[in-house]
């Protein structure tokens with residue numbers, strides 16, 4: 001992996017994610033911005049896909065089970081060439097192809113529809129099982145939120161994935177410590193998430209979710225394990241890189257125009273700094 005390029009891509013994704021949400025004026029900044037690094041590694045260095053053929057049968061799949069993180073996916077897909085990135089500056093407008101939650105029938109690059117938390121884990125399991133039955137090498141990557149783990153369906157999906165030895169399936173848990181109503185520990189504490197995932201039979205690692213090299217190496221390590229599904233718990237900061245959202249770990253934000261200007265300028269600066277390094 002070209003670490004410098006992937007860090008640059010992550011900064012591009014952060015800037016683009018802000019631009020996408022800015023086009024609507026408000027939205028799910030927190031849980032989108034914290035995924036820029038894992039999206040950069042997946043789309044810049046790991047996944048097999050063809051932006052000109054989004055439904056290519058041998059592609060790897062992404063299931064954004066926390067479907068409210070649509071903006072970071074739309075930014076990534078635009079940057080990777082699925083469509084001109086400016087098309088996503090219609091976020092959640094009437095007749096847009098870019099709804100706030102992700103819809104496989106509307107947006108090129110979206111493999112499965114999500115938004116009702118928990119369901120993405122099950123559909124990811126189905127996609128991984130289907131690819132195995134069809135003899136495809138395709139891998140399925142599913143991104144879950146730590147608040148989303150409150151859904152019992154997630155644990156059923158883990159159980160099924162283990163029992164069916166789905167080693168073509170990798171779950172990420174975005175452990176940012178917050179959900180919609182506040183800190184995850186105050187709402188339904190999970191204790192040690194990685195230990196729980198491991199107890200369900202997933203080969204589990206926990207890493208800094210903003211360290212692109214650690215993410216890449218953990219994915220390689222996971223993929224070397226045969227006969228077992230994997231999980232990577234990403235320790236992240238909700239709102240990472242959005243000046244108005246990060247300090248308060250905001251879930252959704254509706255900043256004033258001057259706050260948008262400050263955030264966009266900071267994200268541009270962060271990108272410039274990486275480009276000049």
Ligand SMILES: Cc1ncc(C[n+]2csc(CCOP(=O)(O)OP(=O)(O)O)c2C)c(N)n1
Pocket residue numbers: 030031032066068115116117118144145146147148149174176178179180181238
């Ligand atoms: C089944 C279901 N219940 C409730 C919601 C409303 N909701 C949207 S986002 C959210 C919080 C999710 O928290 P988390 O998974 O930690 O996401 P993150 O903090 O990473 O954005 C909730 C409760 C939903 N989308 N689906």
